[in-house]
Amino acid sequence: MPTPQSRPAFRHPFRRPALLAAACALSLTAGIAPLAQSSSAQEPPPSVDAGLADFFAPRLVTVDTSGLGEKERLQSLGLDLTEHAGRDYAEVVIHTAADLRTLVDNKLDYDVRIPDLIARDLQVRALDAAYGLRVGRSPLPSGRTSYRTSKDYNRDMRLLAKKHKKVVKRFKLPRPTLDGRDVYGVEIGKGVRKPNTGQPTFFLMGVHHAREWPSGELAMEFAIDLATSYGTNKRITRLLKKARVIVVPVVNEDGFNLSRTDGEYVDLRDLNDYDPLGGTGTILATPGRAYMRKNCRIVDGVDTPDATCKLLLATPGGFGAGVDLNRNYGGFWGGPGASELPVEPTYRGAEAFSEPETQNIRDLVRTRNVTMLISNHTFGNLILRPNGVNPTTVGSDGLPVGDSPDEKGLKQLGARMAAQNGFANIHGWQLYDTTGTTEDYSYNATGGFGYTFEIGPNEFHPPYEEVVDEYVGAGKYRGKGNRGAYLLALEHAADPTYSGTLKGKAPKGATLRLAKKFDSPTWESSFEDFVDTSITVPKSGRFSWVVNPSTRPVLAAKTIETPKAKPFKRQVDTEPLPAPTGSTDVEFVLPRKADILEVQLDWATPDDLDLEVYRQIGDRVVQVGTSGNAPGAKEQVTLTDAARGTYVLRVVNYASVAPDFTLTTEAFESVTRTTEGSIERYTLTCEKNGTVKARKKVLVDRGQVKRLDLRKACR
Ligand SMILES: [Zn+2]
Known part of the structure; x- marks a missing residue:
């Protein structure tokens, strides 16, 4: 697995030390802490029951997960993990003394990146004021120099629609938030106030997570950019004739406002x-x-x-309430990488789509041909593509989840966008497992490509000047940036190579409707789902309709390797437990190549042993697998295509009091089979004045053009 990013340099985590120094000199208030302590000597953890008098400032820390099993251990603790993580570290927001105690109790090493996030916010505000004074107007389409509020977003959308009537329409999403706030979006494209005549949709979103302010800024700037460039910028004008763009800058309106x-x-x-x-x-x-x-x-x-x-x-600890909207979507809802506990940061909600905010987005995805979707988040400098879980993860159907059937295309487009914004182009699961995210749903329900962007290197809402750079591009990405990536995304949305096209003739003014009912899989079950999109046949009587493929990705055939029922070699070793922090080695000789080599470690007590597997190569041993689950869980290492030779199975006593352990090692040949896959058709209807005149089943694949003549049938 490639490491998404190199481990961050602890000493100079921020890009603009000179500016920061200036901000500190403003001495806005006493108590602005130094920006980042490079501390190997950790502060003593405060007592868990610290009262209000011992105010605990929330802080951002980098947790070292390079040790065996530490990443899994960290993920099991219910802490507020950021999307800035790699193979051997993860950044975590520590909200309370109890959070800090949890880290310490679990023997996880950490460095403090931002010792006081509140003080940092004051500092960012001062920096933004200084930036505004210095430049007057930023190179953003809006010229802004500081973060919008909810009011600012709504005013900007209203004014944009008013000023650019021909290409921008503002709309209210169907459901208000739980706090009764309206959620707005803009639709952009030529003839946007007239019925859609066949244009597909690029759907760009921000702020699922309340604190991720830049995610909304970039979406809003792109909307302004498109509207103001129409008619003057050739590329944008051409694209806005072929496709529509829907921008919902703030999905989580309550959270963002707070x-x-x-x-x-x-x-x-x-x-x-x-x-x-x-x-x-x-x-x-x-x-x-x-x-x-x-x-x-x-x-x-x-x-x-x-x-x-x-x-x-x-109230203290009050941040814990709420549903993580980016785990509440229906796609694989309830699976790994989301919590069932309401107090945890990744709480998935009581059921799939239990929240008005995710229902709003679902309804748009169902009723438009969203051929491309990007959900902006911060931070980590990542472009994440489906699937959200490791392909070897076994789903509830008993089969490995595998890569998505569009892996090649998704990866290629990701790479092209990454060449614009400089982000790492990886699978969602390479960060950590997730289920119930926006594109887990949209991609699997419609086949339209979907990505998560984790914008920015360091912070949830950094000084605004960094947001400007993220949009227009800085350094070697100058003139590219996320603007460049979004334009490629829009090109993809309009590109019929990746979509189906329904082309033909029908009576002018008739409504063509493409609908399909199906069951969308959650992790353990499914829910009734549908798509229902329509266009109006233009005056010419000719239509060209770019649509998502009729067969969903989850129905594609999968190639699966499964082990034969009986291993060709099996070895069971029971040994006394090594001393605490010590280890015991057991040898296993593999007489010939194994498709699958499985090592299982079991012991009697619900505590912690870890397992490392090495292969002897010449006079060296090379680590080929590890398993370090949280205390209580047993360990297993599975190797595929294991070469013949000698293996060393090392059992490490992390924290166990068991008298002995048992290692079971089994070598298997495997059987490769391809699951059957199936196809799905849309029902196409032609309607006049609300009456269905014609009905037809339509099968359409990516890149396929289906020709239809509905003139006679739809009279
Ligand atoms: Zn996020």
Whole structure:
């Protein structure tokens, strides 16, 4: 597995030390901590039951996961992991003293990256003010120099639609948020106020996660860019004639508003009961707000009175409430990489699509031919593509999930976009497993390509100048950036090579509708799902309709290797337990190549042993596999295409009191088989004045053009 990124340099994590120094000199308030401590000597962890008097500033830390099993251990702790992670580290938001204690108790080493996120927010605000003074207007299409608020987004969308009537339409998504806030988007394209006549959709979104402010900024800037470039920029004009762009800059409107507006500064004299400084502080942001991740679902299935979320967030630990919207989508909902516990950062919700915010997006995906989708997040400098789980993960059908059938195309487009923004182009699971994300749903339900962008190297909402650079491109990406990546995405959306095309003749003004009912798989079950898209036949009586393929990716044939029932060699070793932190080696000789070599480690107590597997090559041993699960879970290493030779199986006593352990090693030949795969058809109807005049089953693949003549049938 390629490492998505090199481990971050701890000493100079930020790009603009000179500017930061300037901001510190502004001395906005006492208590701005130094930006990043490069500490190998860790501070003593505060006591878990620290009262309000011992105010705990939320902080960003880099946890070292290079040790055996440490990544898995970290993921099992319910901490607030960021998307900035690699093979041997992950950055984590530590909200409370208890979070910190959890890290320490689990013997995970960490370095503090941002010791006080609240102070950092004050600093970012000062930097943005200084940046505004210095440049006046940024090179962004809007010229902005600081983050928008909810109000700013809504005003910008309203004005854009007013100023560019011919190409921009603002719309309200069908469901308000739990706090009763409206969610808006803009649709952009030639003739946007008239019915769609066959144009596919590129769907660009931001702010599923409340604190990820740049994700909305970049989406909004792209909308402004397109609208203002139409008619003057050749490439953009051509694209906006062929496709529509839907931009919903802020999906999680409640969360964003709390993070951006209320999270910025809070006069704690208004909240005296909760004032950690005992009423002496004048301004201080509450930790739960600026670094809120989820939505405002406090109790499953209950729409609590408006503003409850805000009150709760002002309490210690209040950031824990809410559903992680990017685990609540229906695609593989309930699988690995999402939590079933409401207090955890990746809480998936009570059921698939339980939240109004994800229902809003689902309904757009169902009713448009979304041939390309990007959901913006921060941070990590990553382009993530489906699937969200490791291909060897066995799904509820008992088969490995495998790569998506469009792996090649998804990877190629990812690489082209990465050449614009400089991000790493990887699978979702290479960061860590996820299920229930936006593209887990959209890609698997429609076949339209979908990606997650994790924007920026260091922070959830860095100084705004970095947002500007991310959009227009900086350094060797100058003139490219995420703008360049989005333009490629729009080109892809309009490219019939990846979509089906229905071409033909029908009575002018008739409605053509393409619909399909199916069951979308969650991890363990499925739910009734559909797509239903329509166009109006233009005056010419000729239509050309770019559509997603009729057969969903989940129905494609899969090639699967399964082990034969009986191993050709089996060895069972029971040995006394090594001393704590010590290890015991067991030898296994493999007489010939094995398609699958499986080593299982078992012991009697619910504590922690780890397993490392080495192969003897000449006089060296080379590690070929490890397993380090959380305490209580047993260990297993599976190697594919294991070469003949001698293997060393090392059992490490991480923290176990068992008297002995048992290693079972089995070598298998495998059988390769291809599952049958199936096809799916749309039902195409031709309607006049609401009456169905003609109905037809349509099978259409990627790149295929289907010709239809509906003139007679649809009279
Ligand atoms: Zn996110």
